[in-house]
Amino acid sequence: xxxxQAWDAVLVRLSEKISRMEFHTWFKKVRxxxxxxxxxxxxxxxxxxxxxxxxxxxxxxxxxxxGVLPEIEKLYFNVDLTLADGPPSNPSVFEDRKAPxxxxxxxxxxxxxxxxxxxxxxxxxxxxxxVGDENRxxxxxxxxxxxxKKGEPKxxxxxFIYGGVGxxxxxxxxxxxxxxxxxxxxxxxxxxxxxxxxxxxxKAIRERQMEGLRKKYRRVDALIIDDVQFFxxxxxxxxxxxxxxxxxxxxxxxxxxxxxxxxxxxxxxxDRLQSxxxxxxxxxxxxxxxETRLAIIQEKSKDIGLMLGSDVQEFVAANVRRxxxxxxxxxxxxxxxxxxxxxxxxxxxxxKIFRKLNPxxxxxxxxxxxxxxxxxxxxxxxxxxxxxxxxxxxLLGESRKQGIVFPRQIAWTLCRDVLRxxxxxxxxxxxxxxxxxxxxxxxxxxxxxxxxxxxARHIHALRKDLGVK
Numbered sequence: 001x002x003x004x005q006a007w008d009a010v011l012v013r014l015s016e017k018i019s020r021m022e023f024h025t026w027f028k029k030v031r032x033x034x035x036x037x038x039x040x041x042x043x044x045x046x047x048x049x050x051x052x053x054x055x056x057x058x059x060x061x062x063x064x065x066x067g068v069l070p071e072i073e074k075l076y077f078n079v080d081l082t083l084a085d086g087p088p089s090n091p092s093v094f095e096d097r098k099a100p101x102x103x104x105x106x107x108x109x110x111x112x113x114x115x116x117x118x119x120x121x122x123x124x125x126x127x128x129x130x131v132g133d134e135n136r137x138x139x140x141x142x143x144x145x146x147x148x149k150k151g152e153p154k155x156x157x158x159x160f161i162y163g164g165v166g167x168x169x170x171x172x173x174x175x176x177x178x179x180x181x182x183x184x185x186x187x188x189x190x191x192x193x194x195x196x197x198x199x200x201x202x203k204a205i206r207e208r209q210m211e212g213l214r215k216k217y218r219r220v221d222a223l224i225i226d227d228v229q230f231f232x233x234x235x236x237x238x239x240x241x242x243x244x245x246x247x248x249x250x251x252x253x254x255x256x257x258x259x260x261x262x263x264x265x266x267x268x269x270x271d272r273l274q275s276x277x278x279x280x281x282x283x284x285x286x287x288x289x290x291e292t293r294l295a296i297i298q299e300k301s302k303d304i305g306l307m308l309g310s311d312v313q314e315f316v317a318a319n320v321r322r323x324x325x326x327x328x329x330x331x332x333x334x335x336x337x338x339x340x341x342x343x344x345x346x347x348x349x350x351x352k353i354f355r356k357l358n359p360x361x362x363x364x365x366x367x368x369x370x371x372x373x374x375x376x377x378x379x380x381x382x383x384x385x386x387x388x389x390x391x392x393x394x395l396l397g398e399s400r401k402q403g404i405v406f407p408r409q410i411a412w413t414l415c416r417d418v419l420r421x422x423x424x425x426x427x428x429x430x431x432x433x434x435x436x437x438x439x440x441x442x443x444x445x446x447x448x449x450x451x452x453x454x455x456a457r458h459i460h461a462l463r464k465d466l467g468v469k
Contacts, residue, residue: 003032006068011089013064013303016123018057026052028094029083039074040065045083053077063305120181120191124174130299132292133376135168138283142172146179150187150221151252156281158245158255162262163285164420166323169258172285173224176256180222189222194230198237205236217244222254228277229259232268242273249276262424264435284425288324293317296324297331306335308345315347319354319363330357377415377429383465384411387458396431409441410455414462416442 015023026049033043042061044050053061054077062075088094126146131139138161148154161169177189204213217223223244231238248255259266262284263277288296294317301308308316320327333353334345343349351363385392388407395408412430415421423435423442430438448455 003035006035006065007032007089009068010061010064012127013067014060016125017060017064024094026057028088029086031080031083031089033078033080035069035072038071039076040069040072041076041078043078043080043083045079045081045086047079050077050079059305063302067299067302120174120177120189122178124171124178126172126175126179128299128303129168129171129175130288130292130296132288132295134286134288134292135172138172138285141281141283142176143179145254145256146176146183148180148254150184153252154254154280157249157252158257158277158280160263160277160280160282161256161258161285162260162282162422164260164287164323166325167285167287168324169285170226173226173256173258177222177224180254184221187221188219189224190217190220191224191226193226194228194237197225197241198230198234201237201240210240214240214244218247218251220248220253222256223248224256226258227260228257229261229266231273232266235270238270238273242270242276245273245276249279255280262422262435264424265422282424284422286420287321290317293320293327297327300328300331304331304335306331306338308334311347312345312350315350326357330354333357377411377419377421377426379466380411380414380418383462384408384414387462387465398431405441409445410458410462412438413442413445413459414466418463418466 011027014027018027029045030049030053031043032040034041042053044053058075062072065072065075126139126143129135129139141156141159142161144155145157145159161172163169174191177191180187180189200213201210204210225241231241245255257277262282263269263274266274266277269277294313297308297313297316297320301313316327316330320330330350330353334350337343337349337353338345354363381392381395384390384407385395388403390404390407394404395411397404399405408430412426415426415429416423421429423438426438427433427435445455445459449459450456
């Protein structure tokens with residue numbers, strides 16, 4: 001990466017953290033003059049510009065430089081008067097876009113006459129989403145969707161993303177919305193939630209304005225709806241969504257859904273709407289494994305200017321097991337303690353914060369987390385195959401022999417409990433089996449585990465082999 005590319009990347013980061021007016025005022029003609037021996041020299045067009053960046057923005061510039069070039073340790077400024085008459089640095093970042101108008105006292109913006117959307121935050125992009133094995137397919141699908149041309153048939157339509165709370169679905173949805181708008185400046189993108197859409201429909205029915213509501217949503221180029229599990233049992237809302245879906249799909253408009261479960265597991269959703277939701281591509285987002293969690297911690301620490309030693313980063317990665325939201329909360333707590341107490345974080349100080357937030361959790365060392373190698377269905381299939389002395393191909397096959405079915409169902413159970421996989425995902429990885437077959441097999445093992453001590457011992461031994469407590 002040369003100095004121009006590095007500064008362009010830094011400007012993109014800064015544009016998401018600094019108000020647009022300040023960003024345009026102080027960074028438009030600034031450039032990197034030199035990178036040498038872990039130091040960066042930044043040139044400014046005027047003395048005032050130099051003094052302002054030195055006194056007000058030194059820390060934030062340095063932390064974002066390190067996000068792009070980790071080896072940078074020092075930052076210096078000088079004045080280069082020739083920059084005053086030159087073009088802007090990275091012109092695309094400084095383009096004047098007509099920003100949607102924020103609506104007072106509401107988390108919404110007005111994007112066109114009569115058309116509103118939830119706020120799509122610029123900090124969420126597909127480029128700063130940390131990709132690991134657990135979310136690679138979902139990220140690739142979002143990138144492919146964002147590349148679609150306006151008015152042309154879409155590659156994956158609808159795109160349905162599902163996963164537990166705090167695993168990155170919102171980042172992917174808003175990142176996709178931002179990427180669509182970046183590629184198509186005049187695209188009309190509406191990001192909303194199932195709850196908000198339901199409230200709109202109820203209000204439209206009460207005020208007899210349903211026709212206006214229907215026309216409103218049919219004007220969009222991309223409709224993104226979060227948390228569609230909240231449509232369960234709401235028949236009128238589902239009927240309107242079904243009709244809107246058909247119109248948008250017919251005119252090649254992109255539709256993206258998210259939920260905590262795949263379409264086939266959404267109860268209280270009509271069969272025809274469930275079918276529509278599953279027409280395109282369905283992908284899941286899982287809790288990242290240790291290595292990906294470590295990469296996310298490093299990225300988020302740089303973004304907020306938090307310096308953590310490698311031992312602390314590894315300790316945090318080993319013990320954040322529930323969600324990425326838990327990780328962000330923890331990093332914010334660490335940063336608050338650093339600012340208030342002026343002490344560098346240590347494993348001991350961070351462990352105290354962990355215990356305050358999750359007093360019932362057992363803390364694990366980074367070495368222990370690395371040993372827990374159950375990161376994919378392949379790991380579990382291998383472990384079960386070796387434990388029961390059954391070929392892995394048989395576990396993936398169709399044999400109905402008890403000596404094969406029992407280990408196969410235990411493998412399914414471990415995939416659900418250890419990897420937090422959905423029934424649909426397990427079925428897909430085990431030879432395309434139906435999700436109801438998976439549900440039945442897991443239920444059978446759960447019943448046996450309570451009644452049969454041998455089954456309980458098998459599962460305990462396998463969890464130990466897999467490094468799972």
